[in-house]
Structure formats: structure tokens, C-alpha cells
Amino acid sequence: MITLYGVHRSRALRCIWALEEMGLAYRLVPVMQAFRLADPAAPDAPFNTRSADFLALNPAGSIPVLEEDGVVLAESLAINLFLAQRHGGPIGAADPAEAARIAQWTLFAATEIEPRSHAILMNRVQLPPDQRSEAKVVDAIAALRRPFAVLEQVLAQGHPVGGRFTVADIALAETVRYAQPAPEAFEGAPHLKAWLAACQARPAYRTILARRDAEPAL
Template identity: 55%
Template sequence: MLTIHGVTRSRASRIIWLCHEIGLEFRQIPVIQAYRLADPDAPDAPLNTHSPAFLALSPAGAIPVIEDDGLVLSESLAATLYLARKYGGDVGPADLAEDAQMMQWSFYAATSIEPDALTILFLHARSRLQSGEDQAIVANAAERLVRPLKVVEDYLSTHKHLVGGRFTVADINLAEILRYAQSYGDLMSQFPATMAWLETCQARPGFRKMWQERLAEPE
């Protein structure tokens, strides 16, 4: 059985959503990020990314990690693309061209969107008063995202999904990265087709099941 190391409040959410979409059973070991703990090296600390047992599996000390039939993968996008190819059926690629397109969108999201989207996630809070410095950092991140999001917007204005006219792992990978910036209305309101696509993705039962599991975890 597939094993996923990592709490759902992490990039493991991408893998878990995919598993729910394709009906793939898995075992989850809730490794928590060390930065969320007051003393991750304390003897009574929960299993975390500093724990020797986890570092033996992932020397980089980052979640998620998957184990499948003896294969260990420690990058979430590598894991989703691999699982979609192996188990995903229509959620995975039908041929080499689709495989390349799914990688293209996934890598584009990771390199051109994710860094600034994460900045917005960590510093933008609608219910919390931000410092002027944080506001400036968020505004700069949002400005940098306009160009890559326009590429996504132009494509989704004429396509229902990213690859093959159907929902695939490429949609999962991009949607989970765009979620980081989703709450920043000043940015996302500029891209109505992208927001409509994102809301459609998040209405799927696979996402909703993953999200409920995520909300059930401690913050």
C-alpha cells in the first residue's frame, strides 16, 4: 500500500487529493513541520521533519515523502505525476504528449507561481492587521504574479481544463499552488476565468474530502 509521510497541512495535500480522485488507498504517517513546534528536538516531540527516523527516510528533512513498492520520492510534484501515470487512469496522461503537457503546467506552476503565492499565503491574513512592511512584500509578490497568471488566464479562457479537455493531475498541481494566493482578492479578481476554473476544481469530491481532513488537523 502507498504510504504518505506528512500532515495534510503541507504539500502532501496535492498527493492526498489525487488519491481521493482516483480511489487509491494509502496509509498516512502525520509527520509535522519542525518549525511548527516549540522544540522539535525534545524527547517527547511528535514525529517531525527533524526526527532522526524521518531524516533517515528524507535527508532533506522536508515533507511530503511517499513510499510505493520500494520507491521513495520526496518531491510532491514528482509524486503526483508518478502516481497519476501508474494508477490515475484518465487523471493521468494518455500518451507522451499529454505527459509532457502535464509536466509543463506542473513545473510552470512550481517555478513561476509558487514562490510568490507562498509569500502571500504566509503574510496575507484577511482578519489580521498587517505591518506596513508585510503589506509591501505582499503587494510586490502579487505584482510579480500578474504576468504568469495572465498566461494561465488566457489559456483557461478557451479551455475547460489544462490537458486533454478533462480533469487531470495537472489541474490538481496548479490548483493547489494557486490556492496559496486565492484569498488575495486584489490579485485574483483580475483573472475571472482562472478563478472560475479553480472553484470548479475545488468543488470536486476529491478536493472536498482532502480539505475536510486538512481542517481536522491542528493548526
């Protein structure tokens, strides 16, 4: 049995998405982010990323963490690459070349997209209004122009790997999603917008999004 530690309102969402797309049986163990709690060390605090038992799994104190047959693995994108390699299926690689391309676009998502798109999410949505910086949003949008232009060119031909939806799409879609609070970032990128809408319309994604919306925002 696969066990995933995390909550939907975290980067665990991309791993839950992969598990649902693969149709794999899994157990989700809720682990609250410590920063959401007034005192994560309190005796009545819920299981969280600073709990001793969780730190034994991941000393970095971050979610998600996956356990399967003695393998303990952290970092959401690494988890998805592992799931794709171990369980395969349509969203995994058909051959070593596809595996390399999936890794390529996963790393592109992590390095070129997420740092900039996450800044948009934080400063347009997640931070308290008095802590937000529109200047940081402007800078992030400017920094996304080149990687978004790359994606626009690639996605004009279809999915980035193998002409079908793969875990590379999950990595990209979940990092691009963070930029959606800034619609202006998508100007001149019709293929990127259409691809993202198609990814987010998939039944597995709609299912996990409903679960995410049902979780307390805190």
C-alpha cells in the same frame, strides 16, 4: 500499499488530493513540521521532520514523502507525477504528449506561480501580524500578473491538458490557492477564478479540506 508521510496542513495535501482522485488505497503517517514544535528533539516530541527515522527517508527533512514497492520519493509535485505515470487513470496522461504537457504545467506551477502566491499566503495569513509585509504582497501580486494572464488565456478553453481534470490541475490549483487571501490578484481573470472554484468543488477536494480543517493549526 502506498504510504504517504505528512499532514494535511502541508504540501502533502496536493498528494492526498491526487490519491483520493485516483481512488488508491494509501496509509497516511502523520509527520509534524519541526518548525511547529518548541523542541523537535525532545524525548516526548511527536514524529517530525527532524526525527532520525524520518531523515533516513528524506535527508532534506521536508514533507511529503511517498513509499511504494521500494520507491521512496520526496517533493509533492514529483510524487504526483509519479502517481500519475504509475497508476494512470483519467487524471494521468493518455499518451507521451499529454505526459509532457502535464509536466509542463506542473513546472509552470512550481516556478511561475508558487514562489509569488506563497508570499501572499505568508504575509496575509501565516506569519504573525508583526512580521507581515504588505509591500511583499503588492510585489507578489504584480509578479503574478503575467502568469495569471497566461492561465486566463489557457483556461478560457477548458482544462490545461486533454480537456479534462488531471494532476496538472492539482498542481496549478494548489499553488494558485495560496494567492486567494489577495482577491485583487484575480481581477480581470474570470476564467481562472471559475476554474479554481470548480477544482475546489470536486468531492475529493472537499473531503480532504474537511480533514485539513480538523487538524490542529498549531
